[in-house]
Amino acid sequence: MASLNVSVVSADQQVWSGEATMVVARTVEGEIGILPGHEPMLAILAGGEVRVTLPGGEKITANADDGFLSVQANAVQVVASRAELV
């Protein structure tokens, strides 16, 4: 199965990047889950958790507020002025 290429970026550094099977984030319209093959999308994030599921089934949680999410060709970018891993 194809996997997602995820990067979590904050204003002063790249917080995390790697392969993942699923990303769950909260946009201003509600929670959204992204699986491989998702259509290209740009969404504004509402403050809150971003959960990234790794291929091994482990989960990574990051706090991100004041940012946006972009999906394009299985590359997911979570961009927030402040973001940190929990």
Add this chain to the structure above:
Amino acid sequence: MGAQLRVYRQKIKSAQTTKKITRAMELISASRIQKAQARVAASEPYSTAITRAVSAVASYSNVAHVLTTEPERIDRAAIVIFTSDRGLAGAFNSQVLREAEELTELLKSQGKAVEYFLVGRKSVGYFNFRHRAFERSWIGGTDNPDFDTAKEIADAVLEAFLRDAADGGVDEIHIVYNRFVSRITQVPVVTRLLPLEVVESDEAPEASTKHEVFPLYEFEPDAETVLDGLLPVYIESRIYNAMLQSSAAKHAATQKAMKSASDNADKLITDYTRLANNARQSEITQQISEIVGGADALSSAK
């Protein structure tokens, strides 16, 4: 010891002390350049992500946004000047201030009133000394800029931009800062920050390979809201980048200035050592000739 010799020795001492200080400052800024450069590099993913997103929205939607539309009449302009808090950096601050003055001249010749936002103690000092008014200033922290300050500046600038010109708002915003090119070169850069000039990628998609063609994005909630959210963030990141560049350039300029100061001190020390040796030798020669003359006088008196 002769008076002249003492003066030379004093001068050598003082040059040596100065050299110690400038040498230490040179080493300190050399190590800080690296940190500053690393911070510029670390902030790159953020600014590329935002730039990409903004151009993606701009090329696939015809949303007119207040930040991107050119006002019909521009009566007032604002300049954000990025200087440093400390001096001893060669022409670093003066070249930014000179560029800002040139820009002011240009804007005034176009019939615009100019307002200033100042970053760094040096620019504030420059304006205060000349009794010139400025809108707001931020001092402290230019050596190690943090994102909060950048956000604060962006908020203030956007607020001024969105206010009506009649209420003291501005219609365009320029930024002037030093860009770090290398350890040797720092160039002052003048760019217009607002209104944004969005380069639409659909104008010449094939012509330039640099512009990638963006897929049809789905916007959530809609293109307008996304643009609304993105543009202020874009401004923030541009200002943050200017601050980081300026701080890296400042450290490089300091290193260069302190290097030439140390070299100068070295030269002074050599020169004065020569002069001191000369003075000592002539003193000795004089003493010998006095002794010989004295002995001569004694022997011929007998």
